[in-house]
Amino acid sequence: MRSVARRTGRGAVPAAVRRLLTPVIVVLLWEGLVRVGVLDRRFIPPPSVVLATWFVWIFGRGTTISDPYVGTWLSSARDSAVRVALGFGAAAVVGVALGTLVGWFRAAEDLVDPLIQLLRPIPITAWVPFAIIFFGFYTMSAVFLIGLGAFFPIVVNTTAGVRQVPPILVRAARMLGTGSGEILFRVALPAALPSIFTGLRLGLGVAWVLVIVAEMVAVKSGLGYALWNSYYYLRTDVIVAAMFSVGGLGFLSDRILVRIAAHALRWAEAF
Amino acid sequence: MAVLTIENVSKSFRDVSRGETIAALHEVSCTIGDQEFVAILGPSGCGKSTLLNILAGFDAPSHGRVLVDGRPIARPGPDRGVVFQEYALFPWLTVQQNIEFGLRGRAADRSATARRYVELVGLRGFEHRYPKELSGGMRQRVSLARVLAVDPAVLLMDEPFAALDALTRQLMQRELLEIWARTRKTVVFVTHSIDEALTLADRLYIMSARPGRILEVIDIDLPRPRDLAAPQVNDLRGRINGLIEGEVRRAFMERAQALDG
Numbered sequence A: 001m002r003s004v005a006r007r008t009g010r011g012a013v014p015a016a017v018r019r020l021l022t023p024v025i026v027v028l029l030w031e032g033l034v035r036v037g038v039l040d041r042r043f044i045p046p047p048s049v050v051l052a053t054w055f056v057w058i059f060g061r062g063t064t065i066s067d068p069y070v071g072t073w074l075s076s077a078r079d080s081a082v083r084v085a086l087g088f089g090a091a092a093v094v095g096v097a098l099g100t101l102v103g104w105f106r107a108a109e110d111l112v113d114p115l116i117q118l119l120r121p122i123p124i125t126a127w128v129p130f131a132i133i134f135f136g137f138y139t140m141s142a143v144f145l146i147g148l149g150a151f152f153p154i155v156v157n158t159t160a161g162v163r164q165v166p167p168i169l170v171r172a173a174r175m176l177g178t179g180s181g182e183i184l185f186r187v188a189l190p191a192a193l194p195s196i197f198t199g200l201r202l203g204l205g206v207a208w209v210l211v212i213v214a215e216m217v218a219v220k221s222g223l224g225y226a227l228w229n230s231y232y233y234l235r236t237d238v239i240v241a242a243m244f245s246v247g248g249l250g251f252l253s254d255r256i257l258v259r260i261a262a263h264a265l266r267w268a269e270a271f
Numbered sequence B: 001m002a003v004l005t006i007e008n009v010s011k012s013f014r015d016v017s018r019g020e021t022i023a024a025l026h027e028v029s030c031t032i033g034d035q036e037f038v039a040i041l042g043p044s045g046c047g048k049s050t051l052l053n054i055l056a057g058f059d060a061p062s063h064g065r066v067l068v069d070g071r072p073i074a075r076p077g078p079d080r081g082v083v084f085q086e087y088a089l090f091p092w093l094t095v096q097q098n099i100e101f102g103l104r105g106r107a108a109d110r111s112a113t114a115r116r117y118v119e120l121v122g123l124r125g126f127e128h129r130y131p132k133e134l135s136g137g138m139r140q141r142v143s144l145a146r147v148l149a150v151d152p153a154v155l156l157m158d159e160p161f162a163a164l165d166a167l168t169r170q171l172m173q174r175e176l177l178e179i180w181a182r183t184r185k186t187v188v189f190v191t192h193s194i195d196e197a198l199t200l201a202d203r204l205y206i207m208s209a210r211p212g213r214i215l216e217v218i219d220i221d222l223p224r225p226r227d228l229a230a231p232q233v234n235d236l237r238g239r240i241n242g243l244i245e246g247e248v249r250r251a252f253m254e255r256a257q258a259l260d261g
Ligand SMILES: Nc1ncnc2c1ncn2[C@@H]1O[C@H](COP(=O)(O)OP(=O)(O)OP(=O)(O)O)[C@@H](O)[C@H]1O
Pocket: B013, B014, B015, B022, B023, B024, B042, B043, B044, B045, B046, B047, B048, B049, B050, B051, B210
């Protein structure tokens, strides 16, 4: 009863206001504590400074050549986004294709699945030295790490989705004169689509984690690189701005994927 | 043209978890003539779906053989349409697309053909709905239309109306009889309802409790539409009731004994 009363009673305050309240309070508190001196501004920059730095980082004109955080945000963000797109794209193509084969064909399962299960428990970060030795300090290292990391959730979820195709739908298709090859495309894949999208979403999240890891150690550009490099200059304002930049881009790409999924899965019972 | 011949068919399943073999069908033989409407009645678990799955070509018999027009059934095919109890619609396809599914590379004008069947089952205006947006009765009609659209010689129906309310059920029965009268297919109709069998069928196969055998064949030579209150129908109903009751009790006792032992 109480929760019902609470649910109906809060109609007076608009949802947007209610949802923004806590973040706003936290930010104000943060600003206040730094100003008063409770928090040391050498270690924790106030939000106002972070915002100013961020603004300059995005829109500033390169007057002081020595400062890498003037007007360079867009190219850093683009570098990171391109790496995520390449790695995630490759993982999506390979992961869905391989997952479908493994889920559908016994032979593919026997040949490929053990290898996947063998490699999957290795944390992707453990691949970093190998990636650098193999690909050098280039974008390819980052794309490899991102691709590998995103590949596992995609392939595993695709496999599970294809395995769980209701047998009665396969029977229905066969009864209607559909050949086995056709059934893979006309029944198994669409039926597995909800699982596939789950895998893609997980993979995209992993991709954003790994682009930062890769740029911290293996590539010398992008938001991850800016984040790590600013640490050497003790530019905590840049660190915080970079953190929220990555978070924002990750959030944005996830929303886009969710939009696509909502459209592609408009037929599904619960999505 | 389609004659179904079932010769000495037995079917057993291996229960892997218990290491037992379950006999589902025991030496079933019968011939279902061209354009006949046949109903199969029997207690739950007696092997009706098993028999239908064998006729559809989803499963092979352990012994014996099944033939369509003298040719052995090896696999499912569009000459034998199946209406599943669970509808088995493709949820990612609209009503129209579901009905078009089996028409790939067959009809020159798929969408016009599909639309004809949408109308036939009274679903005009719902062509672009997804299955999740339909009621149970509507889904069942899509499932029927999907099969009718490929124009199979045989219609295999597994308790197709069991999940429907009494009113929708009557409506669907009437529609099915109309379609059958027009297209003259061979129909094998599994049901739990004696009245449904008496409404629809030319002939009734009553099966025993598991392992399923054919206990009795009853011809129903009454003109349609049938009056279920007519004295001949009452006589038949009484007879069938007696047979089925005995079988259900026997099945129940056997299960109880199996549990005790
Ligand atoms: N794939 C299978 N593996 C093991 N046993 C099975 C399998 N399919 C059916 N059986 C068994 O065979 C028997 C007959 O099953 P079937 O589904 O044909 O019964 P039914 O007459 O259709 O029952 P109902 O009226 O409840 O639908 C049952 O005891 C069932 O447990």
